[in-house]
Amino acid sequence: MEDFLPYRLSVLMLRISNAIARSYERRFRLTVPEWRVMAVLGRFGPLSAVGVAEKTQMDKVRVSRAVARLVASGRVSRRVDPVDRRRSVLALTAEGRAVHREIVPHARRVEARLLAGLAPAERVQLDRLVAKLEARAETPFVAEAE
Amino acid sequence: MEDFLPYRLSVLMLRISNAIARSYERRFRLTVPEWRVMAVLGRFGPLSAVGVAEKTQMDKVRVSRAVARLVASGRVSRRVDPVDRRRSVLALTAEGRAVHREIVPHARRVEARLLAGLAPAERVQLDRLVAKLEARAETPFVAEAE
DNA sequence: GCAATTTAGTTTCAGATGAAACGAAAGCCA
DNA sequence: TGGCTTTCGTTTCATCTGAAACTAAATTGC
Numbered sequence: 573m574e575d576f577l578p579y580r581l582s583v584l585m586l587r588i589s590n591a592i593a594r595s596y597e598r599r600f601r602l603t604v605p606e607w608r609v610m611a612v613l614g615r616f617g618p619l620s621a622v623g624v625a626e627k628t629q630m631d632k633v634r635v636s637r638a639v640a641r642l643v644a645s646g647r648v649s650r651r652v653d654p655v656d657r658r659r660s661v662l663a664l665t666a667e668g669r670a671v672h673r674e675i676v677p678h679a680r681r682v683e684a685r686l687l688a689g690l691a692p693a694e695r696v697q698l699d700r701l702v703a704k705l706e707a708r709a710e711t712p713f714v715a716e717a718e
Numbered sequence: 719m720e721d722f723l724p725y726r727l728s729v730l731m732l733r734i735s736n737a738i739a740r741s742y743e744r745r746f747r748l749t750v751p752e753w754r755v756m757a758v759l760g761r762f763g764p765l766s767a768v769g770v771a772e773k774t775q776m777d778k779v780r781v782s783r784a785v786a787r788l789v790a791s792g793r794v795s796r797r798v799d800p801v802d803r804r805r806s807v808l809a810l811t812a813e814g815r816a817v818h819r820e821i822v823p824h825a826r827r828v829e830a831r832l833l834a835g836l837a838p839a840e841r842v843q844l845d846r847l848v849a850k851l852e853a854r855a856e857t858p859f860v861a862e863a864e
Numbered sequence: 865g866c867a868a869t870t871t872a873g874t875t876t877c878a879g880a881t882g883a884a885a886c887g888a889a890a891g892c893c894a
Numbered sequence: 895t896g897g898c899t900t901t902c903g904t905t906t907c908a909t910c911t912g913a914a915a916c917t918a919a920a921t922t923g924c
Contacts, residue, residue, distance in 0.1 A: 576825055576829060577829055577832070577833065577844075577845075577848070578734055578735070578738055578825075578828065578829060578832060580848060580852070581731055581734065581848065582731055582734070582735050583775050584731075584848065584851055584852050584855055585727055585728055585730075585731035586775075587855040587856075588724055588727065588728070588851075588855050589724070589728050591855070591858065591859065591860045592724055592860065594860070595860045603910095605910095620872075620873095621872070621873060622871085622872065622873085629729050629732075631911095631912065631913095632872080632873065632874090633873090633874085633875090633911080633912060633913085634910090634911075634912080635873090636873060636874060636875090637874090637910090637911095639873095640874090656871095656872085656919080656920070657918085657919060657920085658871065658872040658873075658918065658919045658920065659871095659872060659873085659919095660872085660873075679722055679724075682724065682859075682860055683722060683723055683724060685859045685860065686723070686724060686851065686854060686855070686859055687723065688854070688859075689850050689853070689854050690847070690850060694847060694850070697843050697847060698723075698847045699723075701836070701840060701843060701844045701847065702723070702726060702727065702730065704835050704836060704840075705730055705734075705832070706726070706730055707835070708832060708834070708835050709730055709733040709734050709737070709832070710733075712737065713737065713828075713831045713832055713834075714737045714738065714740075714741045714828055714831060749880090751880095766902080766903090767902070767903060768901085768902065768903085777881095777882065777883095778902080778903065778904090779881080779882060779883085779903090779904085779905090780880090780881075780882080781903090782903060782904060782905090783880085783881095783904095785903095786904090802889080802890070802901095802902085803888085803889060803890085803902095804888070804889045804890065804901065804902040804903075805889095805901095805902060805903085806902085806903075
């Protein structure tokens with residue numbers, strides 16, 4: 573159990589994400605889905621809900637709800653796309669951009685704290701190993717029959 | 719975003735745990751909390767609910783509900799501890815032990831598949847790096863004020 | 865041109881979650 | 895002994911979650 577890697581990774585990640593989630597909640601009054609939506613809108617500019625879902629790896633229900641809250645709190649604007657009226661065009665408002673400008677350095681600080689114990693060479697290793705696992709996890713790595 | 723490590727780790731872990739969860743669901747009709755309870759009972763023998771909670775890192779509400787389902791499905795037995803009547807003594811039934819004997823090799827196969835792309839030296843590296851991050855995540859690594 | 869299908873996004877519903885309140889039993893201590 | 899506190903485990907409640915159903919708009923095929 574303690575040496576079963578998927579289990580260890582899962583416990584580790586839950587710890588990390590919970591700590592980060594609490595920190596966003598405290599500082600910005602943002603839930604994790606909200607934070608993710610703001611992060612991609614800030615980085616990639618106006619997007620449809622589907623576009624946000626692809627960039628954030630969240631399903632569209634979650635995106636829909638996060639966007640609804642962000643629109644209600646005035647950090648994201650939503651208008652109907654004139655080209656395709658099923659779509660909405662989502663973008664940060666001025667207030668949203670102001671929050672975004674704080675979010676990015678905050679995220680970097682959190683990352684730096686997490687990695688503080690690793691030497692530069694170890695960070696490169698970690699990056700490589702995670703990339704390999706990502707590639708592995710992209711295709712179904714558990715046989716359907718199992 | 720794509721290079722923000724906590725985010726990458728979180729997406730990676732969600733992928734992996736979902737794949738594993740689906741596989742347990744398919745093969746054993748077990749949810750993740752149920753699987754964890756069975757794993758520790760199989761490995762450490764009879765335990766109280768608090769004991770299970772400690773070993774699995776789950777909170778006691780989750781343990782309580784997982785145990786209730788396992789008792790209902792006949793894989794775990796529960797009796798009142800005669801020494802301390804607040805406690806229950808949880809153990810695998812014969813049927814539970816039979817399932818457990820399948821679970822362990824299955825978990826090893828899943829792990830092997832996940833790590834299939836890594837050379838032995840890389841596995842050692844991964845183990846070390848994860849251990850370091852675990853140590854880091856054990857103490858609060860995000861400042862309270864942040 | 866228009867029925868059938870696909871796509872975007874929301875709503876509904878049923879289950880999972882954990883914080884907080886809870887009852888019951890045990891421990892503590894005067 | 896008899897109150898006060900702590901511990902065990904369950905229940906309650908409010909929230910989050912995603913699958914499925916749904917509406918509206920666009921696209922496809924005939």
